[in-house]
Amino acid sequence: MQVDRDYQPATSTTASSLDEWADPAIGAYLEQSQQADLDRIDTALAQIDAQLAARETLHDDIIAELDWQLKKYEQERDRLAKPGLSRTAECDHVYARLQECRQARRDERRAHWRDRQRLVRERRKLLQERAAIRDENLSEIL
Numbered sequence: 001m002q003v004d005r006d007y008q009p010a011t012s013t014t015a016s017s018l019d020e021w022a023d024p025a026i027g028a029y030l031e032q033s034q035q036a037d038l039d040r041i042d043t044a045l046a047q048i049d050a051q052l053a054a055r056e057t058l059h060d061d062i063i064a065e066l067d068w069q070l071k072k073y074e075q076e077r078d079r080l081a082k083p084g085l086s087r088t089a090e091c092d093h094v095y096a097r098l099q100e101c102r103q104a105r106r107d108e109r110r111a112h113w114r115d116r117q118r119l120v121r122e123r124r125k126l127l128q129e130r131a132a133i134r135d136e137n138l139s140e141i142l
Contacts, residue, residue: 034133037133038133038134041126041129041130041133044126045123045126045127045130048119048122048126049123051119052119052120052123055112055115055116055119056116059108059112062108063108063109066101066104066105066108067105069097070101070102070105073094073097073098073101074098076094077094077095077098
């Protein structure tokens with residue numbers, strides 16, 4: 001059996017095969033891909049910022065409505081709770097509604113805080129991802 005001395009296996013890494021990876025078209029593709037990732041992240045960040053602003057406005061409206069209801073029931077309670085008058089079923093109803101409004105206000109604040117924290121965590125994650133992409137040196141990949 002005769003051995004072919006000019007034979008090179010296909011898996012050998014010669015200087016010319018490494019140069020093939022440094023092709024400008026590949027570098028341009030990687031840069032485009034990186035830019036597309038940055039654009040996607042920037043879009044997601046803008047959406048989160050818009051969601052935060054919209055939720056803040058909605059939360060303020062809900063709290064204002066609950067405050068208005070609380071004030072209304074407090075005035076009704078004060079009208080019904082005159083000294084010397086016995087407590088009526090109507091007065092008990094007003095006290096119950098006051099408690100419900102106070103609880104709804106606490107629940108709304110808690111839900112808003114949790115929602116806001118979830119969005120802030122998502123935003124922070126995207127900012128970290130964007131920083132990692134920007135720090136990535138494409139020449140190291142090539």
